[in-house]
Amino acid sequence: MEEIPRQRTLVLTGASRGIGHATVKRFSAEGWRVLTCSRQPFDARCPWPGGADNHIQIDLADPNDTIRAIDEIRAKLDGRLDALVNNAGISPKGPEGERLDTISTDLRTWGHVFHVNFFAPVVLARGLRDELAAAGGAIVNVTSIAGARVHPFAGAAYATSKAALAALTREMAHDFGPLGVRVNAIAPGEVETSILSPGTDRIVEKLPLRRLGQPGEVADVVYFLCSGQSSYVTGTEIEVNAGQHV
Numbered sequence: 441m442e443e444i445p446r447q448r449t450l451v452l453t454g455a456s457r458g459i460g461h462a463t464v465k466r467f468s469a470e471g472w473r474v475l476t477c478s479r480q481p482f483d484a485r486c487p488w489p490g491g492a493d494n495h496i497q498i499d500l501a502d503p504n505d506t507i508r509a510i511d512e513i514r515a516k517l518d519g520r521l522d523a524l525v526n527n528a529g530i531s532p533k534g535p536e537g538e539r540l541d542t543i544s545t546d547l548r549t550w551g552h553v554f555h556v557n558f559f560a561p562v563v564l565a566r567g568l569r570d571e572l573a574a575a576g577g578a579i580v581n582v583t584s585i586a587g588a589r590v591h592p593f594a595g596a597a598y599a600t601s602k603a604a605l606a607a608l609t610r611e612m613a614h615d616f617g618p619l620g621v622r623v624n625a626i627a628p629g630e631v632e633t634s635i636l637s638p639g640t641d642r643i644v645e646k647l648p649l650r651r652l653g654q655p656g657e658v659a660d661v662v663y664f665l666c667s668g669q670s671s672y673v674t675g676t677e678i679e680v681n682a683g684q685h686v
């Protein structure tokens with residue numbers, strides 16, 4: 441008798457909007473079970489089969505809550521986790537929407553950004569290590585073009601947290617590789633979500649491809665990095681930015 445393939449499982453942070461929401465749709469369409477994590481409870485306005493049972497309400501800015509949630513996530517798994525996508529991210533602006541630079545960013549904001557964008561991925565990856573290893577899974581960290589160069593709208597705390605996340609990807613690829621777990625990053629450029637600032641159109645008109653990215657185009661690359669199509673790829677950061685970095 442032919443063996444029925446096991447349903448693969450993804451844990452995804454920041455699933456409620458933007459790139460995360462598109463990622464839920466992409467993986468669900470491929471038959472994956474998706475465990476979603478965000479601050480809000482499951483949104484009944486946007487249901488999908490099993491959605492409420494597969495949602496974990498978690499504030500990644502609070503390290504104690506992130507550590508607490510590990511047990512809740514593990515209890516929902518069957519001992520195996522095929523992919524962890526650290527997508528949740530925040531990019532605070534000043535009161536007038538201005539960029540927060542290295543001089544104006546207060547330490548509390550800096551810490552808040554680092555907890556969501558950097559420390560939460562460390563805690564989740566370590567906490568789910570055994571399940572990822574059991575499945576021969578993959579981790580994808582969502583960084584940013586702002587991690588590699590000064591961006592006119594992204595603040596200094598955001599940019600440095602993303603640079604740290606890119607370095608973490610390299611370190612984790614080294615440490616998780618022997619467990620059979622691949623670790624990669626994707627660095628989006630200007631993608632049409634609520635994180636964008638007014639004035640982005642001036643950047644977009646100079647991009648080689650001359651257009652904003654769509655969340656689904658980012659989700660496609662995340663999917664590639666979690667699939668068998670990238671089985672020999674680890675420790676890399678893929679630019680998803682219409683050539684913004686050239």
Ligand SMILES: NC(=O)c1ccc[n+]([C@@H]2O[C@H](COP(=O)([O-])OP(=O)(O)OC[C@H]3O[C@@H](n4cnc5c(N)ncnc54)[C@H](OP(=O)(O)O)[C@@H]3O)[C@@H](O)[C@H]2O)c1
Binds near residue numbers: 458480
């Ligand atoms: N859009 C772009 O052009 C762009 C460019 C470069 C990099 N990125 C990166 O791509 C990722 C997704 O960005 P996006 O544009 O899709 O952002 P978004 O639309 O602002 O969504 C951010 C997600 O993160 C979640 N989140 C925020 N704070 C959280 C917290 N404390 N705890 C748990 N979840 C939290 C939000 O959910 P709740 O509010 O429900 O908690 C939401 O689902 C981010 O890491 C971002 O830095 C985006």
